[in-house]
Amino acid sequence: MLPDGGAQWMSMTITPKYGVTKHQVDLLYRDPISVVQQLLRTPALQEKLTFMPKKVWDSQRVSRQYSEMWTGDYWWDTQVRLFADMNVH
Numbered sequence: 001m002l003p004d005g006g007a008q009w010m011s012m013t014i015t016p017k018y019g020v021t022k023h024q025v026d027l028l029y030r031d032p033i034s035v036v037q038q039l040l041r042t043p044a045l046q047e048k049l050t051f052m053p054k055k056v057w058d059s060q061r062v063s064r065q066y067s068e069m070w071t072g073d074y075w076w077d078t079q080v081r082l083f084a085d086m087n088v089h
Contacts, residue, residue: 006035006038007030007031007034007038008034009029010029010030011026011028011029012027013027014027050070052070052079053070053072053075053076053079054071055071055076056071
């Protein structure tokens with residue numbers, strides 16, 4: 001069973017162009033933009049979503065801790081490059 005609520009489910013019937021099929025195929029899908037908007041508005045996810053990088057250290061502040069993508073250097077470096085490219089004065 002498909003979940004209710006949020007972005008509307010849509011369907012289309014397709015006929016595959018390759019291979020041999022006896023039946024048409026019903027394709028069920030949702031608009032990806034609507035799905036992302038729904039996820040961003042979901043209160044239960046708010047504390048789980050992270051949009052800014054953060055450097056996390058051990059308790060003695062000696063070693064960096066890498067546990068999530070936002071704790072790595074890639075996110076940090078990308079944010080620095082994006083803001084530098086914006087030419088904000």
